[in-house]
Amino acid sequence: xxxxxxxxxxxxxxxxxxxxxxxxxxxxxxxxxxxxxxxxxxxxxxxxxxxxxxxxxxxxxxxxxxxxxxxxxxxxxxxxxxxxxxxxxxxxxxxxxxxxxxxxxxxxxxxxxxxxxxxxxxxxxxxxxxxxxxxxxxxxxxxxxxxxxxxxxxxxxxxxxxxxxxxxxxxxxxxxxxxxxxxxxxxxxxxxxxxxxxxxxxxxxxxxxxxxxxxxxxxxxxxxxxxxxxxxxxxxxxxxxxxxxxxxxxxxxxxxxxxxxxxxxxxxxxxxxxxxxxxxxxxxxxxxxxxxxxxxxxxxxxxxxxxxxxxxxxxxxxxxxxxxxxxxxxxxxxxxxxxxxxxxxxxxxxxxxxxxxxxxxxxxxxxxxxxxxxxxxxxxxxxxxxxxxxxxxxxxxxxxxxxxxxxxxxxxxxxxxxxxxxxxxxxxxxxxxxxxxxxxxxxxxxxxxxxxxxxxxxxxxxxxxxxxxxxxxxxxxx
Numbered sequence: 001x002x003x004x005x006x007x008x009x010x011x012x013x014x015x016x017x018x019x020x021x022x023x024x025x026x027x028x029x030x031x032x033x034x035x036x037x038x039x040x041x042x043x044x045x046x047x048x049x050x051x052x053x054x055x056x057x058x059x060x061x062x063x064x065x066x067x068x069x070x071x072x073x074x075x076x077x078x079x080x081x082x083x084x085x086x087x088x089x090x091x092x093x094x095x096x097x098x099x100x101x102x103x104x105x106x107x108x109x110x111x112x113x114x115x116x117x118x119x120x121x122x123x124x125x126x127x128x129x130x131x132x133x134x135x136x137x138x139x140x141x142x143x144x145x146x147x148x149x150x151x152x153x154x155x156x157x158x159x160x161x162x163x164x165x166x167x168x169x170x171x172x173x174x175x176x177x178x179x180x181x182x183x184x185x186x187x188x189x190x191x192x193x194x195x196x197x198x199x200x201x202x203x204x205x206x207x208x209x210x211x212x213x214x215x216x217x218x219x220x221x222x223x224x225x226x227x228x229x230x231x232x233x234x235x236x237x238x239x240x241x242x243x244x245x246x247x248x249x250x251x252x253x254x255x256x257x258x259x260x261x262x263x264x265x266x267x268x269x270x271x272x273x274x275x276x277x278x279x280x281x282x283x284x285x286x287x288x289x290x291x292x293x294x295x296x297x298x299x300x301x302x303x304x305x306x307x308x309x310x311x312x313x314x315x316x317x318x319x320x321x322x323x324x325x326x327x328x329x330x331x332x333x334x335x336x337x338x339x340x341x342x343x344x345x346x347x348x349x350x351x352x353x354x355x356x357x358x359x360x361x362x363x364x365x366x367x368x369x370x371x372x373x374x375x376x377x378x379x380x381x382x383x384x385x386x387x388x389x390x391x392x393x394x395x396x397x398x399x400x401x402x403x404x405x406x407x408x409x410x411x412x413x414x415x416x417x418x419x420x421x422x423x424x425x426x427x428x429x430x431x432x433x434x435x436x437x438x439x440x441x442x443x444x445x446x447x448x449x450x451x452x453x454x455x456x457x458x459x460x461x462x463x464x465x466x467x468x469x470x471x472x473x474x475x476x477x478x
Contacts, residue, residue: 011426012454012465014443015472020294020341023471024334025285027298029054029275030307031460032232035116036239037273038062039210041090042071043124044243046270049076050088053275057459058114065109065121069097069128092270095214096174097128111136111168113386113431113459119148119203122172123211126157127180131173133162139431141168144384147197148204151221155179155194182216191218191262199225200384205261206236212263213245220262227259228351228381235306237261243268276302279309281461282335283359284437286312288471290321290339291366291444296471297336300328308353312337315356319363320344343367345415351378354385357411358393358434362441364413365397365404369422369445373415380409386459387430396439399425400446424448433459440468 034054039062041048053059063073070093075086099107109125109132111118118136125132135141146166153159156178162169174180182188192215198204205223212219227233237247245266250259282298289296302310313335316323320343324336345367350357357379364374382389390406397404400422403414416422427439429452436457443449457464 011450011452014440014449014451015469016447017288017292017444017472019292021289021292021296021471022294023473024297024299025467025471026300027277027281027285027467028052028056028461028463030278031056031058031116031281032235032307033239033275034059035062035120036206036210036236037275038066038090039120039124040239040243040268041270042066042069042092043095043214043268044090044092044270045267046092048090048092048270049272050090051272051274052277053088054278054460056462057112058116061110061112061114061117062121065111065117066093068100068107068109068132069093069121069124070100095127096180097124099125099128099130099132101130107132109134111140113137113140115143115201115203115385118143118145118168119201119207120210122148122170123152123207125172126152126155126174127211127214128174131158131171133169133171135169137431139386143167143386144200145170147200148207151194151196151204151208155192179215189217191215191220191264193220193222195222195224197225198223198227200381202227202229202232205233209233209236209240209247209261209263213240213266213268216265218263218265220260222257222260224257226256228378229308229354230352231306231308233261238306240268276300276305276307278460279305279307279312280355282309283312283356284362284441285467285471286316286335286337287359287363287441288444289337290316290319290343290363291341291441293339293341295336295338297334299332299334300330301325301333301335303327303331303333308355311353311356315346315348315360318344318346318348319360319367343370343372345372345374345413347375347377349378350376350410354379354382355434357382358389358438359441361393361397361411361413362438365400365402365422365442366445368402368413368416369420371415371418374413375407375410376413377407377410379411386432387435389432389435392428392430392432392435393438396427396435399427400442400449422446426450426452429453429456431456433457433461437464440464
């Protein structure tokens with residue numbers, strides 16, 4: 001299978017709404033849940049059929065990586081024979097995973113800029129029958145990886161840096177097979193144990209949990225420092241439980257360094273799985289109602305979820321909007337954001353939901369032009385995302401005439417003086433999908449905004465430009 005390649009587009013003029021919105025959108029599947037589902041299906045005890053799985057650059061790269069390790073994927077056409085909304089059938093790989101070499105005799109996996117691929121797949125390579133070389137986009141070579149690789153090496157995997165230590169490219173393999181043997185031959189029921197510094201990304205912890213169930217005795221993982229984006233770790237634990245794997249989570253009160261997650265040995269179950277829509281990607285659409293006024297609803301919002309994007313329920317009211325929830329017959333909700341165009345500043349700790357920061361920052365920047373300051377805290381780890389998001393957000397807010405600066409763990413956005421306005425500019429996306437959608441939200445309220453690379457939204461939401469335009473379908477766009 002050929003991985004989807006991100007193509008840089010011509011500058012995209014961000015549309016401005018001429019009046020209040022009245023729209024309902026349906027969004028594709030969650031990137032985070034799709035990534036976990038693909039990994040679990042690739043190592044399951046039988047075939048898995050996924051409904052609603054996201055198809056984007058990140059998930060295509062994940063499929064290609066898992067295919068390299070022996071999994072097989074088949075699109076199942078819908079009743080009309082179309083593959084547009086096809087289910088995905090996954091045949092799991094045998095173990096040890098049969099790593100497929102390229103023509104040069106080396107097993108290669110392209111991570112692109114996908115954090116899930118560069119973090120979730122190396123632990124599987126440690127259970128393969130040959131070493132695997134991981135590399136990716138130029139920006140991926142700047143994303144932190146060392147803590148995960150150090151944990152794998154401590155468990156006995158082969159780890160060889162092929163460039164700057166701690167970053168891609170890297171070779172990961174089974175070494176002498178320590179991970180395929182019990183940690184203590186005299187007590188094969190005891191789990192392997194490892195410590196990991198997950199302060200830079202919760203994906204380090206999730207990656208070890210996803211693979212840990214495949215180890216004899218399972219795996220006990222103790223983070224040595226704070227863990228950002230804990231809802232994503234809870235998502236991993238709940239997902240594994242849903243596939244029949246036992247995961248013990250620590251109580252929330254132990255001090256940092258004294259919390260251990262233990263995943264028990266067991267193969268994830270196959271079967272049928274429906275992926276929830278991506279609630280983080282819902283953010284820009286819901287935010288549009290606050291900027292332009294009116295109403296924007298998102299269908300199929302789960303009544304209960306581990307997705308970080310569920311925080312929009314409480315974030316949007318603090319930013320000047322209101323949220324309405326209407327139950328649907330299938331047990332989900334239509335969640336609707338209601339706005340007047342009047343925005344409020346916010347002082348908020350986003351440590352648990354850092355991926356929502358760019359959309360919150362867009363609303364905060366627009367609120368600054370209405371005389372309101374904001375402070376976004378707990379998000380130092382965003383410096384290691386697709387780009388340094390704190391530096392990028394500060395630069396782009398200042399580019400349009402705002403006043404933003406970085407703090408040790410976040411951003412401060414000052415209120416503009418009375419009579420001051422944000423002004424048009426071509427905003428940079430930094431090959432980062434969430435920076436591109438940040439610019440689109442700003443563009444709703446600031447005429448003349450352009451985005452230098454709207455195509456990078458294909459990383460997690462391939463149809464974003466069309467979806468964004470349809471949001472304004474009944475409006476006069478100027």
